[in-house]
Amino acid sequence: MELTYQVDRDHAGCCVRQAARGPMHLSEKLWRKIKWNGTITVNGSPVSSPSHRLEAGDRLVFQWEETAAVIPVHLPLAILYEDEDLLAVDKPAGMLIHPTWSGARDTLAQAVGGYFRQSGQKCGIHPLYRLDRDTTGLLLVAKSAFAKHALTRSHQEIYREYLAVCEGDLAEPRGRIHLPIGRVAEGVDRWMVREDGRPAVTDYEILADRGDHTVLKIHLLTGRTHQIRVHFAHKGHPLVGDPVYGTRDPRIARQALHAWTVRFCHPRTGEEVFLTAPVPEDMRGLAGSRVCTAFLPQNML
Known part of the structure; x- marks a missing residue:
């Protein structure tokens, strides 16, 4: 680099x-x-x-030379944006970001490694935030420690918005959920609102009321594990299809959550960059085509 x-x-x-x-x-x-x-x-x-x-x-x-401590694997990779510092990919449902065991061969980091090897790039692999296994959408990956440091100095360096569908009707058209989140118990990968948890803040805006479910645009002011899922479940409106914090739903085989857009200042040029990931088919039926295209730039329609 x-x-x-x-x-x-x-x-x-x-x-x-x-x-x-x-x-x-x-x-x-x-x-x-x-x-x-x-x-x-x-x-x-x-x-x-x-x-x-x-x-x-x-x-x-x-x-300097960048290296990545992952085994490169050639897997399908939907690239939304790329330059010398950054790669943006559209993560599918069912894919982990990092390997969780030594024999893993199907994570996003490994797919990125396979793409870099195939394209002859010697880059680092630094995902700039987390997405749950079954959350789809835009993941930004830094190719170097320089870009990673510039965009992770604070949570506010990258402005992210999600599309979500929750159960029931919310009383207010927009609002803020400011409730601390912590583990249900030590060593358990399940989270809950609790007084001794870490601060967590979620802003939301209703895009459409479908009667039995509500379509939301969400912005995170903090980045706690399962934050959106935990906050809305605590309010009595779990995400549609969430098998952990709600109930399964025949209309979607996962939680209805999609990393929709990111906006940030480029670490090298200082210019503003806006990226968006198309809404996947399994959420289009719940959200409606009008909602899915309402906030996209004209060239994405």
């Missing part, structure tokens, strides 16, 4: 390390990796000392 910085007047006189941790926004871990195992040049000439002073107009370049 390569990262370039043209030294401006405000940072003239700073050293290489200060530039790395300041205007280039590198994490301490990545900076150490570049310092010991990468290449640093200033105006094309190698620099070995992190104390080397920079002048306005200098071209500082860092180069």
Whole structure:
């Protein structure tokens, strides 16, 4: 991977390390990796000392090698967006993001690894947030520690919206659920609202009322495990088809939850990027075609 910085007047006189941790926004871990195992040049000439002073107009370049500790597997992969720093994929239902045992061969991280190997890319694999096994939709993957650090410094770096369908009618057209979430019991992969849990905040807006179910647009202000599913189940409106926090439903073989859109400032260019994942067929029947296309850009209709 390569990262370039043209030294401006405000940072003239700073050293290489200060530039790395300041205007280039590198994490301490990545900076150490570049310092010991990468290449640093200033105006094309190698620099070995992190104390080397920079002048306005200098071209500082860092180069390093990214690796991924997964077994690459060639699996179908729906790519929504790609550049030198990021990959956005449309995750299907039934796929884990990371291997949970040494013999796993069907996770999204391994599929990304297979794609990188096939396309000749030497990249890291850094999923920037979690999606449950049966939650579909847009997953953003950083190709380097640089992009990962830039987009995970806080939860608010990436603005995410979900499409969900819950049981019953909600009283208010929009609202905020601010209730702490913790494990049901130690070692159990099931969660609940509890006073000693971690803070969790969920915003929602009703897109359509279907009588026995409600179609929602949801934004998470925190990123707790199963947050949307737990919050709406606690309110008496579990997601349709949720086998853990609600009941199974013949209309859909999983919880009706889809990672719909993301919006963020690109870590390299600073430009705003908006991405969306098409609503899968099993949720289109519940949400309705009008809802599924109402918030998409015109070129996606």
